[in-house]
Amino acid sequence: MANSAPLKFHVPEPEVRPGGTPDFSNVVIPEAGSVERPPVDAEPESIRKLAFSIIRVLNRDGEAVGPWAGSLTDEELTAGLRHMMTLRAFDARMQMAQRQGKTSFYMQHLGEEAVSTAFRKALAKGDMNFPTYRQAGLLIADGYPMVDMMNQIFSNERDPLRGRQLPVMYSSREHGFFTISGNLATQFVQAVGWAMASAISKDTRIAAAWIGDGSTAESDFHSALVFASTYKAPIILNVVNNQWAISTFQGIARGGSGTFAARGIGFGIPSLRVDGNDFLAVHAVAKWAAERARSNLGPTLIEYVTYRAGAHSTSDDPSAYRPKTESDAWPLGDPILRLKNHLILRGIWSDERHKQAEAEVMDSVIAAQKEAEGHGTLHSGGKPSVRDIFEGLYEEMPPHLRRQRQQAGV
Amino acid sequence: MSIEILMPALSPTMEEGNLSKWLKNEGDTIKSGDVIAEIETDKATMEVEAVDEGVLAKILIAAGTEGVKVNTPIAILAVEGEDVDQAAKGVGEADETPKAIAVAAEPAPDKQAAVPAAPKTEAAADPDIPAGTEMVSTTVREALRDAMAEEMRRDQDVFVMGEEVAEYQGAYKITQGLLQEFGTERVIDTPITEHGFAGVGVGAAMAGLKPIVEFMTFNFAMQAIDQIINSAAKTLYMSGGQMGAPIVFRGPNGAAARVAAQHSQCYAAWYSHIPGLKVVMPYSAADAKGLLKAAIRDPNPVIFLENEILYGHSFDVPKMDDFVLPIGKARIHKPGKDVTLVSFGIGMTYCTKAEAELRGMGIDAEVIDLRTIRPLDLDTIIASVKKTNRLVVVEEGYPQSSVGDFIANQVSQRAFDHLDAPVLTIAGKDVPMPYAANLEKLALPNVAEIIEATKAVTYR
Numbered sequence: 039m040a041n042s043a044p045l046k047f048h049v050p051e052p053e054v055r056p057g058g059t060p061d062f063s064n065v066v067i068p069e070a071g072s073v074e075r076p077p078v079d080a081e082p083e084s085i086r087k088l089a090f091s092i093i094r095v096l097n098r099d100g101e102a103v104g105p106w107a108g109s110l111t112d113e114e115l116t117a118g119l120r121h122m123m124t125l126r127a128f129d130a131r132m133q134m135a136q137r138q139g140k141t142s143f144y145m146q147h148l149g150e151e152a153v154s155t156a157f158r159k160a161l162a163k164g165d166m167n168f169p170t171y172r173q174a175g176l177l178i179a180d181g182y183p184m185v186d187m188m189n190q191i192f193s194n195e196r197d198p199l200r201g202r203q204l205p206v207m208y209s210s211r212e213h214g215f216f217t218i219s220g221n222l223a224t225q226f227v228q229a230v231g232w233a234m235a236s237a238i239s240k241d242t243r244i245a246a247a248w249i250g251d252g253s254t255a256e257s258d259f260h261s262a263l264v265f266a267s268t269y270k271a272p273i274i275l276n277v278v279n280n281q282w283a284i285s286t287f288q289g290i291a292r293g294g295s296g297t298f299a300a301r302g303i304g305f306g307i308p309s310l311r312v313d314g315n316d317f318l319a320v321h322a323v324a325k326w327a328a329e330r331a332r333s334n335l336g337p338t339l340i341e342y343v344t345y346r347a348g349a350h351s352t353s354d355d356p357s358a359y360r361p362k363t364e365s366d367a368w369p370l371g372d373p374i375l376r377l378k379n380h381l382i383l384r385g386i387w388s389d390e391r392h393k394q395a396e397a398e399v400m401d402s403v404i405a406a407q408k409e410a411e412g413h414g415t416l417h418s419g420g421k422p423s424v425r426d427i428f429e430g431l432y433e434e435m436p437p438h439l440r441r442q443r444q445q446a447g448v
Numbered sequence: 449m450s451i452e453i454l455m456p457a458l459s460p461t462m463e464e465g466n467l468s469k470w471l472k473n474e475g476d477t478i479k480s481g482d483v484i485a486e487i488e489t490d491k492a493t494m495e496v497e498a499v500d501e502g503v504l505a506k507i508l509i510a511a512g513t514e515g516v517k518v519n520t521p522i523a524i525l526a527v528e529g530e531d532v533d534q535a536a537k538g539v540g541e542a543d544e545t546p547k548a549i550a551v552a553a554e555p556a557p558d559k560q561a562a563v564p565a566a567p568k569t570e571a572a573a574d575p576d577i578p579a580g581t582e583m584v585s586t587t588v589r590e591a592l593r594d595a596m597a598e599e600m601r602r603d604q605d606v607f608v609m610g611e612e613v614a615e616y617q618g619a620y621k622i623t624q625g626l627l628q629e630f631g632t633e634r635v636i637d638t639p640i641t642e643h644g645f646a647g648v649g650v651g652a653a654m655a656g657l658k659p660i661v662e663f664m665t666f667n668f669a670m671q672a673i674d675q676i677i678n679s680a681a682k683t684l685y686m687s688g689g690q691m692g693a694p695i696v697f698r699g700p701n702g703a704a705a706r707v708a709a710q711h712s713q714c715y716a717a718w719y720s721h722i723p724g725l726k727v728v729m730p731y732s733a734a735d736a737k738g739l740l741k742a743a744i745r746d747p748n749p750v751i752f753l754e755n756e757i758l759y760g761h762s763f764d765v766p767k768m769d770d771f772v773l774p775i776g777k778a779r780i781h782k783p784g785k786d787v788t789l790v791s792f793g794i795g796m797t798y799c800t801k802a803e804a805e806l807r808g809m810g811i812d813a814e815v816i817d818l819r820t821i822r823p824l825d826l827d828t829i830i831a832s833v834k835k836t837n838r839l840v841v842v843e844e845g846y847p848q849s850s851v852g853d854f855i856a857n858q859v860s861q862r863a864f865d866h867l868d869a870p871v872l873t874i875a876g877k878d879v880p881m882p883y884a885a886n887l888e889k890l891a892l893p894n895v896a897e898i899i900e901a902t903k904a905v906t907y908r
Contacts (some may be wrong), residue, residue, distance in 0.1 A: 047633075049632045049636065049637070134497055137494075137495075137496070137497045138456075139456060139457065142459070142705075142706040143459075143706065193883055193884045193885070197884070199883075200882075200884075201882050201883055201886075202708065202709065202882045202883055202884070202887070203708055203709070203883050204706070204707060204711075204883055205883075220707075220710040221667070221670075221671075221710050222640060222668075223640075252639070252640045253640045255644065256644075256671075257641060257643050257644065257671070258671075283640060284612060284616065284619075285615050286611070286612065286615075286637060286639075286640070290637060290639055293639075352458070352459075353459045353492065354492065355493050355494065357493070358492070358493075359615055359616060416706075417885065421884060421885075422882075422884045422886070422887060424886065424887065424890060426882070426884075426887060427877065427879055427887045427890055427891060431880065438878060439878060439879070442877055442878060446890065
């Protein structure tokens with residue numbers, strides 16, 4: 039021990055910082071169609087390599103290829119494109135509404151639209167998502183009214199959450215969308231509990247847990263994997279790896295494990311990586327996982343490889359920590375453009391129809407916004423009733439709250 | 449009719465920013481959604497988007513102007529059919545001009561001008577600051593950064609860790625410049641796990657280093673509370689005095705604005721319950737600096753509760769080489785004889801406003817800033833109560849088992865005969881913080897409540 043070198047520790051650094059040239063050469067992208075589609079009851083041992091590859095369906099020419107292709111009909115595909123376009127238009131309008139002071143905060147999905155919209159279509163009515171703040175596509179694709187989402191964002195007199203929750207933290211039991219928690223990862227383990235409860239009640243509904251790359255560091259993530267693995271809970275464990283947790287690049291949470299999907303291997307959970315910007319691949323993999331859960335084969339971990347093209351939130355400025363042109367260099371492209379090109383190749387879409395659909399989508403978003411603004415925005419018009427501050431805290435209002443309400447004169 | 453374009457707020461707590469760049473010139477046609485300018489705060493750079501359409505008639509605030517208050521008119525927009533020159537002249541007729549951007553602004557900082565001026569003896573009267581010391585106006589944010597930087601220069605064992613503290617310079621920019629000065633091994637970005645990095649910090653402290661653990665907010669630190677209470681606070685005791693944890697857990701605490709139930713809780717009373725911890729909650733920049741330095745040097749675990757709204761407030765800070773304040777000593781913010789108002793942290797903003805209004809009514813209130821919640825300086829409170837015979841305690845936390853409850857209990861035991869009225873406590877409403885602005889306001893204490901309580905205990 040006499041000549042031991044001083045000990046060191048390692049702080050991971052992203053490939054480039056602002057001012058540098060974006061470089062994704064380290065992201066290995068397998069060819070579309072090249073990854074096998076195992077049977078849903080495959081032994082986890084036998085499919086370990088799926089945690090280190092990327093399942094892709096749409097190739098560079100826009101063709102759907104390989105064993106994961108074919109999970110959606112023409113109608114479902116055009117509806118999916120429209121859902122992604124709606125989400126993007128919705129984001130653009132709400133982003134602007136925040137800048138105009140109509141709400142204090144907003145979080146957009148730019149570049150990640152395929153993940154939540156395609157996933158929703160692999161679930162059935164009654165299944166429950168425990169989403170993060172970047173899965174509003176689950177609501178859009180399930181037909182939840184945009185005006186209700188906006189009422190929540192504007193915290194107005196029609197706010198379904200009655201002025202109690204942060205903008206974009208939607209909640210709809212009917213649409214299988216559990217109340218979003220502002221504290222990260224808390225719901226990952228709760229989703230496993232929900233799934234186990236469904237099994238205990240001999241129900242047929244499954245659960246889907248959602249988490250970002252950064253918050254996989256939370257202990258809730260690891261607890262969720264332990265429980266899902268031990269009890270073979272009917273759940274899909276979704277990790278959306280959009281490369282950035284605010285300014286923290288994904289390598290800080292991932293450490294030396296290679297991929298986030300690989301975290302599942304030690305737990306014996308079948309773990310797959312999928313191209314998160316490929317609507318068809320996301321749907322096919324989600325459907326595979328849902329079938330496993332529904333057939334009592336247990337949990338599946340899915341890592342969606344995508345890129346957060348926009349800022350983390352309206353309070354964030356990504357140019358402080360990553361090159362401005364980094365999103366242009368992202369090798370998996372834009373999910374809307376990729377599906378659009380595929381539909382054109384399929385002969386069921388055209389540039390003209392796309393342009394027309396863009397206009398229609400924007401019109402419907404603007405119409406919803408007008409209606410919502412008629413019910414008030416953060417600083418003007420209708421507001422939640424002051425009674426709402428005391429309601430809903432307990433099933434029955436206890437006497438001391440009743441007194442406080444009387445004192446407040448409401 | 450011309451429209452004024454106002455300086456927007458990027459976030460609910462922003463009060464001012466720099467107008468760094470105009471992207472449109474006078475005379476340019478503007479469409480709704482066009483980016484017309486870039487503004488910059490200490491947090492971020494953002495684009496200003498036009499709401500209304502028209503022609504940019506006049507730029508009122510030049511590019512490069514610093515410290516532009518939110519809601520200040522920055523340009524005039526001539527709307528369709530309007531003469532641009534005429535619109536440009538319309539400056540100054542602001543009362544008739546509709547406001548173009550309604551923004552989420554905080555209430556303007558202290559409107560002290562509207563009330564009788566406070567005696568300007570406060571800072572000089574502070575016994576902890578030598579008379580004649582030069583004062584420098586400093587924000588709480590800068591004071592906290594300066595405290596950490598000074599202690600890190602002084603002691604190689606001090607380091608800071610937390611989410612976003614390095615590359616991003618802190619989610620609230622409290623660690624601004626520290627990475628550049630001290631490098632990646634002393635300013636450490638952590639994975640997102642408060643439970644994890646609080647535990648790592650406690651371990652590092654037990655190994656003899658002096659970590660400063662920044663929580664992005666104490667609201668995220670609930671999952672770290674086991675590390676703080678069961679390990680940091682108790683290990684020295686349990687190990688028979690062998691292994692302590694000289695560590696500071698710091699970050700914003702309590703409500704900011706528009707951040708709702710899970711991000712708006714005050715933990716002063718929670719941590720004050722725990723033997724083994726010290727709990728500091730400063731109001732002014734001088735106290736923030738002097739007490740954070742003391743906390744870093746303290747051999748015990750210290751919970752250092754800051755406030756997001758106070759970060760941008762400026763106060764006089766003494767220009768001294770090594771300004772350290774004692775933990776556990778309250779500060780008489782303003783002496784008085786008719787009633788004692790006790791508060792701490794952001795609660796002081798309500799009390800100072802109430803004090804000024806009460807002065808206008810002929811009530812001379814003594815205002816005490818606790819600064820430290822544990823150990824609590826009861827002697828200063830009791831000495832004051834013996835003089836004024838009346839006590840009102842103000843805090844933003846929940847009413848049950850509050851800091852005020854404990855003070856009321858102690859005062860009734862130790863100075864009962866000196867009380868001419870029951871001790872009144874003012875706290876937040878007993879509900880999770882709602883999001884909506886009107887409900888949020890209702891959930892927090894306000895100046896009127898303090899005045900009403902003061903009138904009640906002085907029988908006015």
